[in-house]
Amino acid sequence: MDGGAGAAVELREAHRLAGHADRVWALAWNPSPGAGPVLASCGGDKAVRIWKRAPDGAWHCSDVLEDTHNRTVRSCAWSPDGKLLATASFDATTAVWEYNGGDFECVATLEGHENEVKSVSWSPSGLLLATCSRDKTAWIWEVQPGNEYECVSVMQGHTQDVKMVQWHPLLDILVSVSYDNTIKVWADDGDDEWHCVQTLTEANNCGHSSTVWAVSFNHKGDRMVTCSDDRTLKIWDTSADLSQPKTGEGHESWRHLSTLTGYHDRTIFSAHWSSEDIIASGAGDDAICLFAEERSSMAEGPLYKLILKKEKAHDMDINCVRWCPQSKPWHTDTQTITTRSKRIPRITNLIFMFCNQVFLRIFTPCFLNSCA
Template identity: 85%
Template sequence: MAMEGGVAELREAHRLTGHTDRVWSLAWNPSPGAAGAGPVLASCGGDKAVRIWKRAADGSWQCSDVLEDTHNRTVRSCAWSPDGKLLATASFDSTTAIWEYSGGDFECVATLEGHENEVKSVSWSASGSLLATCSRDKSVWIWEMQPGNDFECVAVLQRHTQDVKMVQWHPILDVLVSVSYDNSIRVWADDGDDEWHCVQTLTEADNCGHSSTVWALSFNQKGDRMVTCRSLQKLLMSYSCYSVMTVH
C-alpha cells in the first residue's frame, strides 16, 4: 500500500495461482506461528479445494498445502480459530470441516453435519469456544467446541425466512449477527441459560435495514461499528453497535 497525496493507494504485490475455479473466500491466520513461520493465508473455491499459502524468506508466496478429497462441492467459506490452530471450511455439500495442523500436515479432525442444504458461511467466536454456520436451508447453527476437537450443536436458529448468506461473531462479545436473502439482519445472543434468541432484527420497515438481499457484514476491530452491503442497491449501511448489540 502506497500513499499518494495523503490517500492510500493499493497496488498488486503478488498474484497467487492454483485454484481451477472461482475463489470464494480468504482468511489470514491470526497466529501464523501455529501453522509455520511467517504469514499464512487460506483460500477456498469452486474447485472443492482449500489452499494454504505461506510467504517464503525471499518474499514470494508459495502454496504449501492443498486440502481436498473432503468436500465434494464448492468450498464457500473458510475461517481460522482465534488461536490459529484450527481452520473451519464450509461447503455446498452441506458440511463444515475442521482442520488441524499437526506433524507438518493438515488433518481433517471433525466434520460437522446437520444442515439440509449448502453451507454458506462459517465464523468463530472471539473466545474460540463457539462456531457458527449458516445455510441455504434458512437456518443458523451454533456449535460448541468440546475436548478432543469434538463439536456439539447447542442451538439451531430458524427465524430467517430465506437463504442465510453470512454469519459473523462480534469481535469481543458472544453475540452473533446473520444476514439473509430475506432482506433482514438478525442479532443473536445467549440468555444466560444456554438458550439462544434473536434479540434484534433490522429491516427496511424499521428504517434501518435493506430492501433486498443482504450479502455480507463486517465489524471493526473494536466492535463498536458494523457495516453491511447489498450489491444490487450498490449500498453500504453502517451501524453503531451501541444500539445493535443491546441484549436484554
C-alpha cells in the first residue's frame, strides 16, 4: 500500500516462533537495552515463554515459566529496568518473576481479585504495579522490601469487566479501559488516595460505543490511542503540563483528537504506539494496520494516515501487537521518508510482534524508497 507520495511500505515476515500449545494472548519486550532483544509471551497453555535472539539472528525459547498459574495467562509486563516480569492469570492471581543466575524464580504471588485478572502494568518508576479484573476493579500494588507487594488502592468505578490497565510513560497516572465502553483516568490526590479524575465516554467525549480493549501512549505521554469492539481507533491528547511533579493533579484534561474508522472489519483487539510515532493495530479480521501522523495546512488539527494494511497477517484473530523498543540499535539506516509534510524515520527493520493461536510472528515494516 502507498505510504505517501513516492514512498512504498511493505510488511515482511522475518521470523515465526512456535512453542505454545494454545492461544497466545499477550507479548512484552524487555525494555532494558543491555538485555538485547528478549520477548515474553503468554497464553492459554498456562505458560509464559521467554524468547531470545542469537547473534546469528535466529530466535529460540530460552525459558518456559509454568506450574505457577493453573489457568490461562492473559497478560505479561516487564518492570522498567527489565529485571522483573509480572504475569496475570485467569486463576485470579498475578505472579512476579525475577531472573536469578540463569533461571527465572517466582518471587511473589498477588491475590485479592475475585475473578480473572486481565491485565498487569508497571508504573514508570517501577515502584507500583497495577492489575485489573473481570471483578470490575483495578488494583494498585506498592513494591515493598523483600519482594513484598502491598495493595494500596482498590479502584472501583467501572460497571463491567476491566480489559486493560496502562500507566502513563512519565507520570504516576493510570488509564483503564472496560467492557462498559469507557476509558478512566486515575491519579493520586497527593495524600496517597487514588481517584478517577476523568471518564471518557461516547456521550460526553466522542468516546467508544462498545467494549474498549486496549490503550497505548506515545513516548511523550501527551497522546494516547484506544481501540474497541466498535472497530475504531481513537486518538486522545492532553493539554496538561507534563513537566509538573509526578502526581495526577491537573491531568484530567484528555480530549478527543481523531477517530480512525473503516480500516478494520471486526473488533480491534490491540493498538500500540511506537517510539517513532507510528501506530500499529491488530484485529479480529486478521489484519494489521500502520498509521502515521500527517499535518496538512487545510486541516484544523493533525490527521492520521493509513500507511500500510496487511490482510491475513495471521490465520485467525490478532490478539496483540507490540513494537520492539530496541529496533534502532540493531540497524543503522536512519534516513527519512516524507508523507507530504510529515517526515517519518526510515528504519528498514523496525520490528514488532503479534500473535493469535499457538505461534507468534515477527514482521519488519520496510520503507522501500525515499521521496526526498
